[in-house]
Amino acid sequence: MADPRWLDEREFRAWLGYRRMRLLLDAQIVRDLNRDSGLSDPDYDVLSALSSSKDRRWRLNQLAAHMLWSKSRLSRHISRMEERGLVTREECAADARGADIVLTDGGLRAIEAAAPDHVASVRRHLIDLLTPEQIETLGDIADTVLEHLADDQGDAIP
Amino acid sequence: MADPRWLDEREFRAWLGYRRMRLLLDAQIVRDLNRDSGLSDPDYDVLSALSSSKDRRWRLNQLAAHMLWSKSRLSRHISRMEERGLVTREECAADARGADIVLTDGGLRAIEAAAPDHVASVRRHLIDLLTPEQIETLGDIADTVLEHLADDQGDAIP
DNA sequence: AGCCGTTAGTTGACATGTAACCAAAGTGGC
DNA sequence: GCCACTTTGGTTACATGTCAACTAACGGCT
Known part of the structure; x- marks a missing residue:
């Protein structure tokens, strides 16, 4: 914790983008x-x-x-x-x-009534905007992050 | 809205992963x-x-x-x-x-007191887990999604 | 059977977000 | 100058989430 490397431009863009996406995309959906x-x-x-x-x-x-x-x-x-x-x-x-x-x-x-519209909404605002590679990468990122969090929690209660 | 294509396996993985990441990563940070x-x-x-x-x-x-x-x-x-x-x-x-x-x-x-620890936390749980390519892609995804949302809102109030 | 630590679910007190409304102050057309 | 419309910031009522405490039931052990 003593010497924090600040976020460089690309890292900051990713982090800020993630936060804003979380705020606005979720609100829209x-x-x-x-x-x-x-x-x-x-x-x-x-x-x-x-x-x-x-x-x-x-x-x-x-x-x-x-x-x-x-x-x-x-x-x-x-x-x-x-x-x-x-x-x-x-x-x-x-x-x-x-x-x-x-x-x-x-x-x-x-x-059953809600599902079609909801899927369409998710497609419209997220999935259909992305390339297959981006979709794959998003899945990879989430898996990596979640796995790491699970490990953390496992450590906390040994 | 009439004929919704369901999400295929990769798309669903990305969407579910995004949602879970949003839930757990944010909570941890x-x-x-x-x-x-x-x-x-x-x-x-x-x-x-x-x-x-x-x-x-x-x-x-x-x-x-x-x-x-x-x-x-x-x-x-x-x-x-x-x-x-x-x-x-x-x-x-x-x-x-x-x-x-x-x-x-x-x-x-x-x-000023909070920033170093916070950046360290963001690194620990997200940024440092990803490759430079993944970080770049995350930024791209967010930009794409946010730009699309902004366009939508622009259309709504012409 | 009886005790003790654990687990399931609920609840009270509280923190925080949204939506609808309001008063006060600006702005523009006449 | 005057009136209608907008903008700004705040507020009230409500929805939803967290944390800590609580009750009741389970289960292993003796």
């Missing part, structure tokens, strides 16, 4: 999603994860781990989605503490 | 920043923008535009930072409605 489907970004993530499971059901615990969310965040968000009829909570047979989050028919309809 | 300097991510952004200006002063309006923040968000955040003595508000001579945001000595000290 969230806006599109909300306008087209009335869903928020977190809504979509939850519905997407649930609909990809076999029986449209997931333990809160597992779902949170899969989505990389805190249990607290997921619990609160599920409560909000429950009020809107997108999901329900059911008692878990195997573990009396547990809660199964279940996708309702309404929730399934919502995600 | 914010954690580091907070631990090392007691500043939040938005704090750092504001201080950084102010300290880069000539006279440590910026119209709220201009500053918001530069940072791509809403005026509302900036106004609220400035209030919080003002309470902690990092910045002050001054009346603007040229426009009685206006507010100049001024970096205090304490604010300058805070950003």
